[in-house]
Amino acid sequence: MKRQLTGExxxxxxxxxxxxxxxxxxxxxxxxxxxxxxxxxxxxxSILFMEMIEEFKEKYDIDLEVRTIGMxxxxxPIYTVGETLNAVYEIIEKGEDLIEEIGEGESTVVQ
Amino acid sequence: xxxxxERPSGNKSVAVTGIGMICPLGISTPVVWxxxxxxxxxxxxxxxxxxxxxxxxxxxxxxxxxxxxxKEKTPKRLFKKxxxxxxxxxxxxxxxxxxSSLEVNQTDPYRCGVIIGTSGASVRSPDDLGGPNAQRxxxxxxxINAPAAWISIGNGFQxxxxxxxxxxxxxxxxxxxxxxxxxxxxxDVAIAGGVDCLLTKNNLNRGNLMKLLxxxxxxxxxxxxxxxxxxxxxxxSDGGCAVVLESHDHxxxxxxxxYALMRGYGYCSxxxxxxxxxxxxxxxxxxxxxxxDNSGTPREMVNYVNANGTASVKNxxxxxxxxKKVFGRRAQDMLISSQKSMIGHCVGGADAIEFAxxxxxxxxxxxxxTINYEFPDPECDLDYVPNYMATIADYQAAITNSFGVGGNNxxxxxxxxx
Numbered sequence: 342m343k344r345q346l347t348g349e350x351x352x353x354x355x356x357x358x359x360x361x362x363x364x365x366x367x368x369x370x371x372x373x374x375x376x377x378x379x380x381x382x383x384x385x386x387s388i389l390f391m392e393m394i395e396e397f398k399e400k401y402d403i404d405l406e407v408r409t410i411g412m413x414x415x416x417x418p419i420y421t422v423g424e425t426l427n428a429v430y431e432i433i434e435k436g437e438d439l440i441e442e443i444g445e446g447e448s449t450v451v452q
Numbered sequence: 453x454x455x456x457x458e459r460p461s462g463n464k465s466v467a468v469t470g471i472g473m474i475c476p477l478g479i480s481t482p483v484v485w486x487x488x489x490x491x492x493x494x495x496x497x498x499x500x501x502x503x504x505x506x507x508x509x510x511x512x513x514x515x516x517x518x519x520x521x522x523k524e525k526t527p528k529r530l531f532k533k534x535x536x537x538x539x540x541x542x543x544x545x546x547x548x549x550x551x552s553s554l555e556v557n558q559t560d561p562y563r564c565g566v567i568i569g570t571s572g573a574s575v576r577s578p579d580d581l582g583g584p585n586a587q588r589x590x591x592x593x594x595x596i597n598a599p600a601a602w603i604s605i606g607n608g609f610q611x612x613x614x615x616x617x618x619x620x621x622x623x624x625x626x627x628x629x630x631x632x633x634x635x636x637x638x639x640d641v642a643i644a645g646g647v648d649c650l651l652t653k654n655n656l657n658r659g660n661l662m663k664l665l666x667x668x669x670x671x672x673x674x675x676x677x678x679x680x681x682x683x684x685x686x687x688x689s690d691g692g693c694a695v696v697l698e699s700h701d702h703x704x705x706x707x708x709x710x711y712a713l714m715r716g717y718g719y720c721s722x723x724x725x726x727x728x729x730x731x732x733x734x735x736x737x738x739x740x741x742x743x744x745d746n747s748g749t750p751r752e753m754v755n756y757v758n759a760n761g762t763a764s765v766k767n768x769x770x771x772x773x774x775x776k777k778v779f780g781r782r783a784q785d786m787l788i789s790s791q792k793s794m795i796g797h798c799v800g801g802a803d804a805i806e807f808a809x810x811x812x813x814x815x816x817x818x819x820x821x822t823i824n825y826e827f828p829d830p831e832c833d834l835d836y837v838p839n840y841m842a843t844i845a846d847y848q849a850a851i852t853n854s855f856g857v858g859g860n861n862x863x864x865x866x867x868x869x870x
Contacts, residue, residue, distance in 0.1 A: 365529055384529070392588060 344434055354397070354433075355426055361393060362422065375423030390419055394432065401433045405440075412443045455719065456745055465713035466634050467703035467869065468695055468811045470552025472544035472645075475691030475795045475805060476512035479521055480547060484805075485812055487794070488820035489841045493673035494795050495687050501653055507660040510672040511651040512689025512796030514540075530602070532583065533592050537574040537692070538599045540801075541647035544694035545603045548643060552696035552708060556607055565611035565639040567630045568600040568694075569622030569646035570800040572615075575599065579652040603643055603694075611639040620760075620797070620856030622646050623693065623804030624864060628717040630697050640702040646804035647692025655688055662727070664857075666763065674824050676797075678761035678790035679768050679836045681827035686762045689796030693804035695811070710869040712811035715749055715849075718742025722859040729770040735861055736774035740851060743863035744778070749849055751779055754786070754865075756819060756844070758810040758852035759836075761790025762797060767855060769831045776834075787844070789837040793823040803854035807864060810852040814868040817844045 346354070363370040366383045379385035394410055397403060410432065419425050432439060471481045476494025478484040487494070494512050503509040518540075522531075525546065526539055534542070545566075549556070556564070574580070576594045592598065597615045604613035612633060618625040623646020630644035659665040666685040668675040677683040703710055720742060722735030729735050744751060760771055776783045791809055798805060813819050818841055825838035849867045854860075 367528055384527070386529075388588065388592070392585075395585070395588065 343436065343438055346430055346434055351430060354429060358393060358422070358426060358429065361396060365389070373422055375421060375426070377422045378420055379422065379425065380420070390414060390425065390428070393425070393429065397429065397433070403433060404436065405432065409440055409443065413439055416443060456742060464635060465700045465715055465867070466631050467698050467700050467708065467713055468711040468866070469698050469703050469708040470548040470550070470554065470696030471693070471711065471808045471811065472547030472551065473693045473805055473808060474514065474518060474540050474544055475798055475801070476514060476689050477795050479515060479518045481551065481808070488791060488809065489818060491821050491823045491839060491841065492794060493823060494689070495672045495675055497672055498651070500651070503653065503656060506653060506656040508656050508665040508667050508687070509669045510675055511656070511687055512691065512798070513651060514690050532586065533589050534598065534602060535575055535577065535580045535582070535593050536649050537570060537647045538602050540649060540690070541568055541599045541645060541692045541694055542602050542606065544645060544647070544692050545607070545643045548694040548696050549607065554641065554696060554706070554708070559641060561608050561610040563611055563639045564609040564641045565630065565633055566600045566604040566609050566613040567616060567626040567633070567642060567644045568603065569616045569618065569624070569626035569804065570596070570599055571619060571622055571648050571650065572596050572617045574647070574649045577652065579654060599647055607643070609643065617800070618856065618860040618862070619858040620799055621803055621854040621860040621862045622800035623802065624717070624807065624852070624854040624862035625860065627695065627697070627714070627804065627807055627864065628719070628862060631714055631717065634697060634699050640699050642697045643694050644697055645692060645694035646800040646802070648799035648801050649690035650799050651688045651690050659688060664764070676763045676793055677824040678759065678763040678793050678822050679772070679829065679832040680825050681829040683763040683765060683768060685764055686792060687796035689798045691795065691798035691805065692801035693808050695804070695808055712814040712866045713869050715865045715867050716743060716747025717862060717864040718744070718746055720861045722861060726859070727857055728766045729855065731770070733770035733774040733777065735859070736770055736853070736855055737777045739855070739861040740774060740778045740853065740863045743851060743865050747865040749865050749867070752782065753849040754779070754851055755847045756810070756813060756850040757786060757788040758806045758813070758850060759788050759790045760853040760855045761792055761822065763792065771853065771855065772832045772834055783834055786835065787819055787837050787842055788834050789819055789822045791820055793825070794820070803852065803862070806852050806854070810850045810866050814847065814850055814866055817847060818842070819844060
């Protein structure tokens with residue numbers, strides 16, 4: 342089901358993500374910009390994104406399988422906080438339509 | 453027939469240049485060492501869980517300050533991704549690295565490895581389920597290679613990194629493999645060691661069922677009594693130890709301070725019984741002889757044996773018998789001690805601690821005692837350094853023994869560094 346996030350909702354998500362990252366990495370939220378690289382600058386890891394989605398799942402009524410989100414991430418690699426925000430917006434807005442976009446039957450092999 | 457090394461180590465030795473220890477007697481090597489020399493016991497009534505229904509109600513808990521150190525030195529995110537055993541050995545490795553003064557960025561990272569021994573049971577313990585949502589981290593928390601992986605990732609060690617499981621001998625097996633990798637010229641530096649934290653209600657109950665554990669609850673500090681006539685088993689403890697090992701050349705080139713030199717080891721798996729050696733202690737004898745022969749160490753050079761000394765009725769007797777067979781009459785003049793009398797049994801961490809203690813013994817020429825030795829057993833009639841430390845002079849070589857459930861035996865020879 343498609344939905345459109347309002348500017349205010351996006352701002353709220355952005356703040357929540359910054360707070361989540363600040364608490365996770367024990368830094369001040371003001372140190373986090375859209376260009377901050379989650380792995381190189383914060384010492385994050387590949388599980389972080391899934392963890393954030395888990396946090397937002399109930400709040401934003403996201404009903405997607407881990408596998409779908411994983412396939413989305415293979416097609417849309419995420420490095421920075423800005424890319425993370427865009428990915429979270431897209432996952433919330435597109436919901437199950439994301440499955441069609443990724444291509445259900447397509448097999449993705451990561452080398 | 454034996455698995456004698458076809459290529460003995462000859463004159464090549466591996467230097468011990470850093471030590472990090474966490475156990476019931478303290479959370480740093482100097483504190484643990486001082487407490488050992490003073491003959492202190494780290495065994496107490498269990499407070500970390502309700503042991504009221506257990507037959508054995510005492511154990512070797514980590515001191516409270518460990519948890520303060522852990523909080524200070526473990527990033528929040530790493531804490532979620534790790535089990536207690538991984539965090540303990542990571543902190544041991546940080547102490548060992550700092551102690552070695554090794555500048556990691558001035559060393560070829562591909563020639564630095566990490567080999568950690570653990571029974572595995574504390575990495576996949578039902579008693580260490582982590583905080584809320586820990587399920588998300590199950591894979592990275594509970595992979596058996598985790599204790600080694602977090603050390604290599606944290607320090608940029610890009611050589612081989614893995615865990616070894618060989619029961620009570622896990623730490624020794626890990627150190628022996630690190631020795632091999634350095635001897636074979638595959639790496640120059642290794643962080644090696646062992647860790648376990650098996651002091652849980654489950655393990656007490658299982659240990660009691662197998663009659664492995666002492667039940668002398670009345671006075672915890674006097675419960676574990678290696679080689680004493682009134683011994684009745686060991687006490688479970690939490691702890692670990694990491695050492696920095698380097699090729700002797702590597703250590704010399706950077707003028708590293710060397711605790712001792714590892715000369716070689718012997719392995720032997722006893723197949724008589726899951727728990728016990730055969731009465732003739734042939735497997736223990738074989739293990740010690742292999743260690744001496746593989747390292748090219750003359751028997752008369754060895755004066756100190758860091759005993760396995762679990763306070764098991766049969767194993768202490770067999771270890772004594774094996775030492776007499778290997779060293780003959782000289783066994784009566786040698787000093788033999790068991791630190792398990794003070795710290796209990798840290799399982800995969802125990803022999804790594806004992807390896808480090810053996811290196812410290814050669815460096816300082818001081819031997820920690822076997823405490824709780826009061827009633828001589830005619831079957832155990834050697835000098836176990838009873839109750840008080842010994843100061844020695846000019847001891848050149850020592851052996852540390854590990855003999856474990858599952859039949860995994862390992863003995864390691866260390867010599868004094870000039």
